[in-house]
Amino acid sequence: MEIIRTVNRLAQVVDAARRDGKTIGLVPTMGALHAGHKSLVDRARRENDVVVVSVFVNPTQFNNADDLRTYPRTEEADCAMLEGCGADYAFVPTPDEVYPEPDNRVFDLGPVAEVMEGAMRPGHFNGVAQIVSKLFAWAKPTRAYFGEKDFQQIAVIRRMVELEGFDLEIVPCPIVRETDGLALSSRNVRLSPEARAIAPQIHRILADSVDLKKQGYEADQVEKLTLDAINNIDGLEAEYYSIVDARTMQPISRWADAGDLGAAGCATVYCGGVRLIDNIRY
Numbered sequence: 001m002e003i004i005r006t007v008n009r010l011a012q013v014v015d016a017a018r019r020d021g022k023t024i025g026l027v028p029t030m031g032a033l034h035a036g037h038k039s040l041v042d043r044a045r046r047e048n049d050v051v052v053v054s055v056f057v058n059p060t061q062f063n064n065a066d067d068l069r070t071y072p073r074t075e076e077a078d079c080a081m082l083e084g085c086g087a088d089y090a091f092v093p094t095p096d097e098v099y100p101e102p103d104n105r106v107f108d109l110g111p112v113a114e115v116m117e118g119a120m121r122p123g124h125f126n127g128v129a130q131i132v133s134k135l136f137a138w139a140k141p142t143r144a145y146f147g148e149k150d151f152q153q154i155a156v157i158r159r160m161v162e163l164e165g166f167d168l169e170i171v172p173c174p175i176v177r178e179t180d181g182l183a184l185s186s187r188n189v190r191l192s193p194e195a196r197a198i199a200p201q202i203h204r205i206l207a208d209s210v211d212l213k214k215q216g217y218e219a220d221q222v223e224k225l226t227l228d229a230i231n232n233i234d235g236l237e238a239e240y241y242s243i244v245d246a247r248t249m250q251p252i253s254r255w256a257d258a259g260d261l262g263a264a265g266c267a268t269v270y271c272g273g274v275r276l277i278d279n280i281r282y
C-alpha cells in the first residue's frame with residue numbers, strides 16, 4: 001500500500017488506473033479507524049480493482065474548535081489497518097494540501113441538510129460537501145462507500161453529487177455494532193467506563209421502538225415514547241430523536257407518509273458528555 005500525501009500523486013495513480021479501464025472504490029474517512037471502517041474498505045476491495053482510502057480530519061465540517069482539536073488522530077495505526085485490509089492507496093494529506101486557499105463554496109443542499117444534524121451543527125454539512133466534492137474530483141471513484149451510522153450525511157452527499165453532476169455510485173453500508181449493540185464510532189474512545197456501560201441502551205431503546213410500531217403505534221407516538229425512554233435513563237440526554245422519511249430526511253408523523261425507502265428514526269444523544277449518534281429503520 002502506498003501512502004499518498006499530495007493531490008498531484010493521487011491524480012497520477014487514479015488517472016493511470018482509469019486509463020487501464022480499472023474501477024476505483026473510494027472510502028472517505030477521518031481516521032481513528034475501527035471495524036466499521038474496515039467493513040467499508042472490505043466491501044470496496046470486493047467490488048473494485050483499485051481501493052483508495054482517504055484519512056483526513058476535515059476542519060471545515062467542525063463547528064466546535066474543541067471537537068476538532070480533540071478528535072482522535074491515529075495515523076500510524078490507521079495505515080497499518082488499511083494495509084491489512086488490502087487497500088491500494090491511503091490518501092493522507094495535510095490541511096494545506098486540501099485547502100491551499102479557503103474554500104468559500106456554499107452548496108445549495110436544500111431540505112435534507114436543514115433538519116437534525118443540519119439544524120444542530122450549522123455549517124457542518126456544507127463542510128462535508130466541500131471535502132467530499134474535492135475527494136470525488138481528485139480520486140474520480142467509480143463507487144464511494146459511506147457508513148449508515150451517519151444516515152443523514154448520505155442523503156446530503158447524494159444531493160451534492162446531483163448538484164455537482166458527479167458520475168459515480170454512492171454505496172451505503174450497514175452500521176457495525178459492538179456485541180452489546182453500541183454503534184461503532186471514533187468518538188467511543190472518549191466514553192468513560194461508566195458512560196460506556198450506559199451507551200448500549202441507545203440501540204436497545206431504538207430496537208424496542210420497532211416493536212412499538214408493530215404494536216400499532218403511529219410514528220409521532222413512537223417518536224415521543226422513544227425520546228422519553230432515552231431521557232429516562234440516568235446518564236443519557238437526547239438532543240433529538242426524529243422519525244423521518246428515509247430519503248428526504250423530513251419528519252413524518254404517520255407511517256403512511258414515508259416514501260419508497262420507508263422511515264428511519266435518527267437519534268443524537270449525549271452520554272457522559274460524548275455526543276453519540278445512531279439510527280434505526282422501521
Ligand code: PAF
Pocket residue numbers: 028029030056058061128131132150153
Ligand atoms: O463520515 C466521515 O467520517 C466524514 O464526514 C467524511 C465523509 C469522511 C468527510 O470528512
